[in-house]
Amino acid sequence: MSRFFSEKFNSLDPYVPGEQPRDMKYVKLNTNESPYPPSPEVLASMSPENAGKLRLYPDPESAALKDAIGKAEGLGRENVYVANGSDDILNFAFMAFSKPGGKVYFPDLTYGFYPVFAALHGLEAVEIPVKEDFSIDPADYFGADGMVVIANPNAPTGRILQLDDIRKILENNRDNVVLIDEAYVDFGAESAVCLTGEYDNLLVCRTYSKSRSMAGARLGYALGDKALIADLETLKFSTNPYNINILTQLAGIAAMESEEYYRDRCLAIQATREKTAAELIKRGFTVIPSMANFIFVKSDRISGEDLYRGLRERGVLIRHFDKERIKDYNRVTIGTDEEMDIFLCCVDEMLKGASK
Ligand code: PMP
Numbered sequence: 001m002s003r004f005f006s007e008k009f010n011s012l013d014p015y016v017p018g019e020q021p022r023d024m025k026y027v028k029l030n031t032n033e034s035p036y037p038p039s040p041e042v043l044a045s046m047s048p049e050n051a052g053k054l055r056l057y058p059d060p061e062s063a064a065l066k067d068a069i070g071k072a073e074g075l076g077r078e079n080v081y082v083a084n085g086s087d088d089i090l091n092f093a094f095m096a097f098s099k100p101g102g103k104v105y106f107p108d109l110t111y112g113f114y115p116v117f118a119a120l121h122g123l124e125a126v127e128i129p130v131k132e133d134f135s136i137d138p139a140d141y142f143g144a145d146g147m148v149v150i151a152n153p154n155a156p157t158g159r160i161l162q163l164d165d166i167r168k169i170l171e172n173n174r175d176n177v178v179l180i181d182e183a184y185v186d187f188g189a190e191s192a193v194c195l196t197g198e199y200d201n202l203l204v205c206r207t208y209s210k211s212r213s214m215a216g217a218r219l220g221y222a223l224g225d226k227a228l229i230a231d232l233e234t235l236k237f238s239t240n241p242y243n244i245n246i247l248t249q250l251a252g253i254a255a256m257e258s259e260e261y262y263r264d265r266c267l268a269i270q271a272t273r274e275k276t277a278a279e280l281i282k283r284g285f286t287v288i289p290s291m292a293n294f295i296f297v298k299s300d301r302i303s304g305e306d307l308y309r310g311l312r313e314r315g316v317l318i319r320h321f322d323k324e325r326i327k328d329y330n331r332v333t334i335g336t337d338e339e340m341d342i343f344l345c346c347v348d349e350m351l352k353g354a355s356k
Pocket residue numbers: 084085086087088111151155181183206207208209215219220
């Protein structure tokens with residue numbers, strides 16, 4: 001830290017992304033990327049002709065991209081906000097929708113960036129314990145005095161909240177923004193987007209990074225009441241108006257025109273998820289029911305940390321969280337069938353002779 005760094009950031013503990021090692025080729029099951037390539041339409045949008053457009057600034061309104069997303073979601077351009085990955089949206093939402101020094105509510109087991117954004121914006125993070133089975137009790141969020149943020153499906157557990165429960169949280173927080181982070185919604189969960197017309201306090205956040213195989217493009221979007229979207233635009237135009245590069249805007253439009261391609265890939269991932277879960281259960285693992293493109297698993301024979309390390313040595317990366325309540329668990333991203341076979345093979349090798 002330099003002597004110039006503002007003291008208001010002294011205690012900031014930055015988010016640590018999943019590792020992206022370059023030393024060898026790994027089976028990468030640690031950052032919830034899609035194992036499938038972007039659609040042919042997205043690949044075609046990366047043409048030399050389009051790359052030539054990099055000379056110019058991109059459209060700061062991202063109008064064509066917003067229209068494509070709006071069309072797919074049945075909403076108008078004014079209900080869509082687009083950003084450089086959904087992390088960018090979360091950052092702005094924490095900044096925009098909390099009182100100075102106020103509170104923000106989220107589960108104790110959830111996306112590790114929420115506490116970082118709370119600290120960054122000087123907010124008190126109220127972490128509500130999830131239940132023993134890692135499910136969320138909606139009543140815990142009724143009458144909160146600050147923004148509520150819930151990932152649905154939740155990460156790293158994969159557990160979902162039903163739409164009725166989200167509605168109850170909205171009903172009981174009329175004066176707070178309720179942000180539903182749907183990064184993983186396309187793998188079998190129900191979206192809350194249909195409630196945006198009814199609740200002006202609902203902001204739904206999505207990403208192209210998972211179900212649309214575009215983590216490297218950095219594109220996310222938020223859907224909600226036009227006043228909420230206008231607030232996010234105000235922050236964008238006060239920081240970085242050209243927040244999405246030209247090629248990503250074009251790729252984002254192309255992806256919205258490839259719905260069938262992505263639906264099929266999401267279904268394939270769900271089928272692989274169920275198959276992998278069944279195989280792990282056969283091997284004595286606890287597998288939390290997941291509606292995401294990952295599973296949260298615990299072995300009865302090997303510790304979470306040993307499993308993580310042993311797999312890494314064998315060229316398979318999974319995610320282990322150094323947090324007391326979940327230290328026996330690992331989060332395993334669903335890859336292709338072939339990748340999951342390699343994963344299971346390595347697990348078998350490690351279980352041979354393992355004793356906890
Ligand atoms: N929300 C959740 C719950 C996530 O797991 C992630 C991915 N790490 C994000 C948001 C951010 O995704 P991105 O910035 O790639 O859109």
